Amino acid sequence: MKKKETVISKEFGLKLLSDMHRSRKFEEQVQKYFSLGMIHGTTHLGIGEEATAAGTVAGLEERDEIITTHRGHSQIVCKGVDVNLMMAEIFAKETGVCKGRGGSMHICDQAKGVWSGNGILGSAPPIACGIALTRKKKGEDKVTAVFFGDGSSNEGGCHEAMNLAAAWNLPVMFVCINNTYGMSTHISKVMKNTNISDRAAGYGMKAIDVDGNDVLAVYEAVKEARKYIGEGNGPVLVVEHSYRISGHSKSDGNLYRTKEEIAAWREKCPIKNFKAYLLENGIATEEELAQVEADATKALDDAVQFAIDSPYPSLDTVLDDVYAD
Amino acid sequence: MKKKETVISKEFGLKLLSDMHRSRKFEEQVQKYFSLGMIHGTTHLGIGEEATAAGTVAGLEERDEIITTHRGHSQIVCKGVDVNLMMAEIFAKETGVCKGRGGSMHICDQAKGVWSGNGILGSAPPIACGIALTRKKKGEDKVTAVFFGDGSSNEGGCHEAMNLAAAWNLPVMFVCINNTYGMSTHISKVMKNTNISDRAAGYGMKAIDVDGNDVLAVYEAVKEARKYIGEGNGPVLVVEHSYRISGHSKSDGNLYRTKEEIAAWREKCPIKNFKAYLLENGIATEEELAQVEADATKALDDAVQFAIDSPYPSLDTVLDDVYAD
Amino acid sequence: MGKIEMTYKEAIREALAEEMERDENVYMLGEDIGIYKGAFGVSGDLYDRFGPERIMETPISETGFMGAAIGSAMTGMRPIAEIMFSDFLCVCYDMLVNQAPKLRYMLGGNHSVPMVMRTASGGGTGAAAQHSQSLEALLCHTPGLKVVIPSTPEDAKGLLKSSIRDNNPVMFLEQKLLYNTKGLVPEGEYTIPLGVADIKKEGSDCTIVTYGRMVHFCLGAAEKLAAEGINVEVIDLRTLYPMDKPCIIESVKKTKHCIIVHEAVKTGGLGGEIAATITESEAFNYLDAPIIRLASEDVPVPFCPILEKGVLPDEDKIIAAVKKTLA
Amino acid sequence: MGKIEMTYKEAIREALAEEMERDENVYMLGEDIGIYKGAFGVSGDLYDRFGPERIMETPISETGFMGAAIGSAMTGMRPIAEIMFSDFLCVCYDMLVNQAPKLRYMLGGNHSVPMVMRTASGGGTGAAAQHSQSLEALLCHTPGLKVVIPSTPEDAKGLLKSSIRDNNPVMFLEQKLLYNTKGLVPEGEYTIPLGVADIKKEGSDCTIVTYGRMVHFCLGAAEKLAAEGINVEVIDLRTLYPMDKPCIIESVKKTKHCIIVHEAVKTGGLGGEIAATITESEAFNYLDAPIIRLASEDVPVPFCPILEKGVLPDEDKIIAAVKKTLA
Numbered sequence A, B: 001m002k003k004k005e006t007v008i009s010k011e012f013g014l015k016l017l018s019d020m021h022r023s024r025k026f027e028e029q030v031q032k033y034f035s036l037g038m039i040h041g042t043t044h045l046g047i048g049e050e051a052t053a054a055g056t057v058a059g060l061e062e063r064d065e066i067i068t069t070h071r072g073h074s075q076i077v078c079k080g081v082d083v084n085l086m087m088a089e090i091f092a093k094e095t096g097v098c099k100g101r102g103g104s105m106h107i108c109d110q111a112k113g114v115w116s117g118n119g120i121l122g123s124a125p126p127i128a129c130g131i132a133l134t135r136k137k138k139g140e141d142k143v144t145a146v147f148f149g150d151g152s153s154n155e156g157g158c159h160e161a162m163n164l165a166a167a168w169n170l171p172v173m174f175v176c177i178n179n180t181y182g183m184s185t186h187i188s189k190v191m192k193n194t195n196i197s198d199r200a201a202g203y204g205m206k207a208i209d210v211d212g213n214d215v216l217a218v219y220e221a222v223k224e225a226r227k228y229i230g231e232g233n234g235p236v237l238v239v240e241h242s243y244r245i246s247g248h249s250k251s252d253g254n255l256y257r258t259k260e261e262i263a264a265w266r267e268k269c270p271i272k273n274f275k276a277y278l279l280e281n282g283i284a285t286e287e288e289l290a291q292v293e294a295d296a297t298k299a300l301d302d303a304v305q306f307a308i309d310s311p312y313p314s315l316d317t318v319l320d321d322v323y324a325d
Numbered sequence C, D: 001m002g003k004i005e006m007t008y009k010e011a012i013r014e015a016l017a018e019e020m021e022r023d024e025n026v027y028m029l030g031e032d033i034g035i036y037k038g039a040f041g042v043s044g045d046l047y048d049r050f051g052p053e054r055i056m057e058t059p060i061s062e063t064g065f066m067g068a069a070i071g072s073a074m075t076g077m078r079p080i081a082e083i084m085f086s087d088f089l090c091v092c093y094d095m096l097v098n099q100a101p102k103l104r105y106m107l108g109g110n111h112s113v114p115m116v117m118r119t120a121s122g123g124g125t126g127a128a129a130q131h132s133q134s135l136e137a138l139l140c141h142t143p144g145l146k147v148v149i150p151s152t153p154e155d156a157k158g159l160l161k162s163s164i165r166d167n168n169p170v171m172f173l174e175q176k177l178l179y180n181t182k183g184l185v186p187e188g189e190y191t192i193p194l195g196v197a198d199i200k201k202e203g204s205d206c207t208i209v210t211y212g213r214m215v216h217f218c219l220g221a222a223e224k225l226a227a228e229g230i231n232v233e234v235i236d237l238r239t240l241y242p243m244d245k246p247c248i249i250e251s252v253k254k255t256k257h258c259i260i261v262h263e264a265v266k267t268g269g270l271g272g273e274i275a276a277t278i279t280e281s282e283a284f285n286y287l288d289a290p291i292i293r294l295a296s297e298d299v300p301v302p303f304c305p306i307l308e309k310g311v312l313p314d315e316d317k318i319i320a321a322v323k324k325t326l327a
């Protein structure tokens, strides 16, 4: 596991903290309005995994692109997509990024390089290869980062994408968020070798393991991977080890894990730890940290308000956009 | 690569030779009658790969089971399926192992532990896991060997099966016949790391590489893998390196490889080399070798005659067997 | 024999438990079907009762474990594979089209593939286009497969038991939104044969052919129509493949009118098959009006509940269609 | 503008070459489409002309490269992905059902997915059940996709060019057994719009709705019927999804009789959709006889040529069906 070493600027530190706070608040708002019955459908929260999102996106170049999973809110928040429009989407409103047609799992924003989440495990990695292929063909220096979970790594699509990306030397970063569970299933039940990064060698691919609760370590690992890919060396697999504090989805009874296990990981909260780091190293003050959190709270309160105030799409438009002209 | 070391009995040596001859003759007959227009459809010959078939089957226990590919004639011949009934199938006759419904790619014989070929690349490995699962559940000491090619190893199904077999500790032997081409495509074009056996570690699986043109080396490697699996250690990947002298199928113009390459591999003919070995080591005489070949020739001539003499299935029966009662 | 009330989900669970008790070769495999009890809670206490060898939790590898189910079915087991959402059938579709249903025939009838594939199908949950589809039409075009879709707890239990005992691959499409609906289920052992439709309500004016969740929409509409003196017959197909053609044909000959209702999008849906079955039979000559297909609009299932509900058939639309055909 | 004779395969190749010349964003990817020239030789000299960057040989990973095609289409390229046999669509079916056709809609219309998926479809080659299917019905139930199936070199070229220029995912089903058949193709640039059927033969007594290879069987039958004074109209749908309903409906209103012919197995095939389209339209009232669907028997395609041919529609069966409906 990588450990953070860098000395960072206040600006960068507060940016990472802000991203994590905004991610966390985003999830908490979704959780709240979901339980109030004001959000429809299902939703997959990644509370506890914010460092993977903030660190990964920070390690990429701004022009880089991402494609995510069923659990992608944080990554998309960190990529800078307007939280108002994201929240409106989750509230199924016309103002949402997908005009209310996609919901939680399909949030996208082309301008920000967010090619959406995907509800089918294992299907985003091949699509990521295609995005990267376009960039390679057009000679654009853009990396496509595709997120997927430990559980999803067992899908055939994941394998095909890794091999394809390696064989074609595509600028793809495979970012595996290993939170040790696929839904209720611990990795040790479904993989004889739970070291997911060991799979990379088979494809002739570089791999990096990193503590996914350490935002700076993630940032550095991704930055290193980004550099390697940018130099034309082909794809990299980055395995970020973290934990999902929240349940898998609304239907989760948490029967598969102990309260103690969850509590222990709560202690490793990436936000709490990063705040301590910023203070201990004199990078920022208590007041500054409080301000960042307050700003995040305000932004997400506003987002909810925006979402609530927005109109639902009209049924008259329902057949629009099935086909492009 | 493993090299042969064992001193073998005459009986065993002649058995291996016989299997290879019968395999080769089988293919040659199919080739001949195909070009005469007496065999319909398509067919994939594995001329040059006979040592992989004979050595693998010899290294298994007789009770073990196999499931093969589009290029499985030799493996099935070596497993002891009646060549008359196999040939009849390829001639589309009622007496064929599949009553003329399956043809070249679907030959099976439950009694001999042959669960058929499969025309869809990557789909046999998961099915093999299921056969092995039955054996494990029933406490039967039987290994399921599944054959697949270098090209097919890039299918998602292959990955899912390897991971599943490892996670569930299933008695599966993954036998990859690496003939360096998937149809016209050289492995170096489609894999950054062409060492297919390197993939096993990712699954926590043992792997063995072996010279697939050396029938004794194959035999030993498979025997070792069989022992390991039989002891309950889980699946093994055996990569057998060989070469397909024949074209991919009837449509092959051999544009993707040179005459020289083919000629060089003809020199490495597993039958020729094994004959030399048997003679050099005094295991068998010229006469004995000639007799084995003559017997094989006769058996396959008879098989063709049987096939030709057999009736076609009646159209009245065409709807039989779609459903079981 | 008495009847007891239980949910659709419980009825399915009872069928699973009874069949696993009856036959030690029956086992289940799928994602999160053990400790988690299945994404929709269908497994309930099965993991506690039968343990990890009979309730096998799989990696997220649908092709892998569906293939494993096929292999084990060929060799004497009777697997029940669960695919969490029917949309995910697409990631292991080769197993459903090229393998399970064809192996027996291609191999000359030498083996059979006795297995059940259970999955949760349909929308209405706000889960958007990749988690809400009704894909049955994509499963009813492959000879060798059977396809079952129960609409009540009683049917669910009886049909599932028959499916498990059937010697062929059977796709068992459970209706997500029915899982928690209740109904009366016979006490004790019973089965319902595959391939036999059920007339859920008799009537003389118009035949409604439907299945799955839509059965209840149609029954609701039928009740309202009855109040207006229009007496419709509601046929619940129950098994989609093979389809109970005589039942449909007899009914249409009687009522001379037919509408077809399904949740799947209209174009390419089973409505076509049902309509064609009628119009190529002698029932054609009895028809007094065009056959109306009422189905979801041709659009990926939208997330927004207003849109999702808006594209779906509902009681009002059914009533309107019946009136139109009778007009 | 003159016409020149070429094969179906050559016409496809011309379309590919012309569109790659015209638009540098167009490229091909698939297994063995380069040096090998494709399993059916469709690529011909394209690899020599356009090189490995435009004619991309892929690993045997249909999900992988189909997904890559989708991703690259979303970001501005216009990929043409080749799946060697249409049966193999099943191993990447998720991409065809849950991804390519849905991404645009789910993502609020923000992107389009302009791509073509070419594949060789149909039987008659003795390749048995996993290499011989006609799976179009499994593709015509997913809004967002278009499905095209040409029956002549002229149509193949014109439709393929339109497919490549279309801003949606288009499934282009080539007919294996037509690859080497010849026909006249207009010289120079032309396209044929998607969604428009072609009346391959006009007639007044009975409409035959068909597509793909069966068009030729129907035309053969039509000729023989004409000799007997029976004048059938043969509609070649050309695009299956969306379907040219007005063309079908007008024809049936004129001829008052209809048979439908396809190579795919009957149950669950597109015949149902076509029949239902007629019977829910005003054409219903014009019909003088039941609509007959003539299709392959419900069986996996058998290897033995006698069996394979035996389950397929042929001229005699078509003639018999026409006579039956006119009786």
Ligand SMILES: Cc1ncc(C[n+]2csc(CCOP(=O)(O)OP(=O)(O)O)c2C)c(N)n1
Binding pocket: A070, A071, A119, A120, A121, A122, A148, A149, A150, A151, A152, A153, A177, A179, A181, A182, A183, A244, A248, C031, C060, C062, C084, C088, C091
């Ligand atoms: C093909 C497919 N199979 C199953 C599911 C259901 N499902 C959604 S999330 C999930 C668990 C995924 O685990 P992992 O990849 O580790 O990601 P995590 O949820 O832990 O972030 C499952 C099984 C799905 N969406 N798609």
Ligand SMILES: Cc1ncc(C[n+]2csc(CCOP(=O)(O)OP(=O)(O)O)c2C)c(N)n1
Binding pocket: B070, B071, B119, B120, B121, B122, B148, B149, B150, B151, B152, B153, B177, B179, B181, B182, B183, B244, B248, D031, D060, D062, D084, D088, D091
């Ligand atoms: C899913 C699928 N994709 C493609 C094919 C077509 N195909 C048949 S054999 C073959 C090459 C296979 O190569 P390899 O696995 O190396 O086996 P080999 O032919 O060399 O024995 C291809 C592409 C197929 N049968 N199934």
Ligand SMILES: [Mg+2]
Binding pocket: A149, A150, A151, A177, A178, A179, A180, A181, A182, A183
């Ligand atoms: Mg996980």
Ligand SMILES: [Mg+2]
Binding pocket: B149, B150, B151, B177, B178, B179, B180, B181, B182, B183
């Ligand atoms: Mg090979």
